[in-house]
Amino acid sequence: MILGLETSCDETAAALVTGDGRILSNVVSSQADLHARYGGVVPEVASRRHLELVTPVIREALGEAGAELGDVDTVGVTTGPGLIGALLVGLAAAKAIAWARRLPLVPVDHLHGHVASLYLEPAAERPVRDSGPGEGVRGNREVPPRLPLEPPFLCLLASGGHTLLLDVQEPGSQRVLGSTLDDAAGEAFDKGARLLGLGYPGGAELDRLARDGDAEAYSFPVARVPGLDFSFSGLKTALLYAVRDLPAEELEQRRADLAASYQRAIVRALVERTMQAAESIGAERTAVVGGVAANSELRSSLPEAALAPLALCTDNAAMIASAARFAEPIPYPGYLALDAYASTA
Numbered sequence: 557m558i559l560g561l562e563t564s565c566d567e568t569a570a571a572l573v574t575g576d577g578r579i580l581s582n583v584v585s586s587q588a589d590l591h592a593r594y595g596g597v598v599p600e601v602a603s604r605r606h607l608e609l610v611t612p613v614i615r616e617a618l619g620e621a622g623a624e625l626g627d628v629d630t631v632g633v634t635t636g637p638g639l640i641g642a643l644l645v646g647l648a649a650a651k652a653i654a655w656a657r658r659l660p661l662v663p664v665d666h667l668h669g670h671v672a673s674l675y676l677e678p679a680a681e682r683p684v685r686d687s688g689p690g691e692g693v694r695g696n697r698e699v700p701p702r703l704p705l706e707p708p709f710l711c712l713l714a715s716g717g718h719t720l721l722l723d724v725q726e727p728g729s730q731r732v733l734g735s736t737l738d739d740a741a742g743e744a745f746d747k748g749a750r751l752l753g754l755g756y757p758g759g760a761e762l763d764r765l766a767r768d769g770d771a772e773a774y775s776f777p778v779a780r781v782p783g784l785d786f787s788f789s790g791l792k793t794a795l796l797y798a799v800r801d802l803p804a805e806e807l808e809q810r811r812a813d814l815a816a817s818y819q820r821a822i823v824r825a826l827v828e829r830t831m832q833a834a835e836s837i838g839a840e841r842t843a844v845v846g847g848v849a850a851n852s853e854l855r856s857s858l859p860e861a862a863l864a865p866l867a868l869c870t871d872n873a874a875m876i877a878s879a880a881r882f883a884e885p886i887p888y889p890g891y892l893a894l895d896a897y898a899s900t901a
């Protein structure tokens with residue numbers, strides 16, 4: 557079985573996954589509360605917390621799977637992109653475990669990890685989102701492709717750090733068709749949530765608040781940039797002005813409408829571009845992964861897409877172990893000098 561480790565941002569995560577993609581355990585310890593008071597992740601605080609949590613989280617993952625370290629035959633770990641200090645904690649832990657047991661180690665790219673969340677056996681039936689057909693939902697509902705998914709497919713990866721359209725021809729390799737020119741979709745959600753007085757990270761809270769609002773109340777523009785790229789920074793400014801123009805008492809009454817309209821604009825941009833990209837490469841199947849894939853409106857707006865299960869949308873280690881199945885392992889002890897990387901660019 558594969559031990560997966562993920563510490564690229566503010567989640568300390570460990571998971572055990574079998575070679576054929578069954579999840580035996582998937583433990584995620586989020587540091588969100590720790591960073592909330594700063595309104596964002598503080599890198600040095602994150603690294604120190606990873607250091608405290610990494611061993612107990614691995615122990616818990618082994619316990620939940622009813623396994624011991626002796627049962628692990630490969631260690632997969634995120635080596636980038638992400639916060640460099642945070643990544644180094646997971647990598648050092650992975651090296652120590654692999655080296656002590658003479659196991660191979662697989663360096664995993666975090667973005668490949670998100671895509672590989674689609675290659676896992678779903679734990680249970682995928683939850684059915686019943687938010688009703690909003691605008692943008694296509695009428696003829698086909699049965700979405702079942703998981704695990706097999707390439708080729710077009711993948712929208714939308715998270716707090718990235719917004720990418722990927723042409724996935726085989727597991728472990730992907731071609732970037734488009735990306736964001738400024739903020740990531742998750743970042744747009746988080747910044748909008750902050751303007752509406754919600755906590756950090758606010759994507760999920762904004763999603764909840766939007767359910768009580770009218771998505772047509774405000775018309776927020778989304779920049780149309782050439783090609784298959786995205787731009788979300790103007791949208792955030794539009795929300796800022798809308799909030800600023802409202803007297804305090806009225807703002808309270810309009811918060812749900814603002815949230816719903818803002819979410820609608822982000823989801824529209826994501827859906828439009830995804831369909832355009834699918835058409836441009838003649839993709840027959842479309843998939844959505846990453847933290848923003850948990851968004852209820854996005855999920856119901858792409859009923860024919862394969863959606864990462866909710867538990868695997870935000871950062872976790874099961875997806876890292878899954879990706880490790882398709883990447884090149886480094887045999888013992890060749891990985892001792894392996895380094896982490898903050899960004900691919």
Ligand code: KG4
Pocket residue numbers: 565714715716717718741742743745746757758759760761763846847848849850851852869870871
């Ligand atoms: O994939 P992820 O855990 O971390 C990165 O790799 O960045 O994504 C986290 C992002 C955050 O921006 C969070 O606000 C957003 O995903 N998110 C959501 C929802 N749940 C999480 N955004 C919109 N709606 C949600 N339900």
Ligand code: ZN
Pocket residue numbers: 666670715716846847870871
């Ligand atoms: Zn992520």
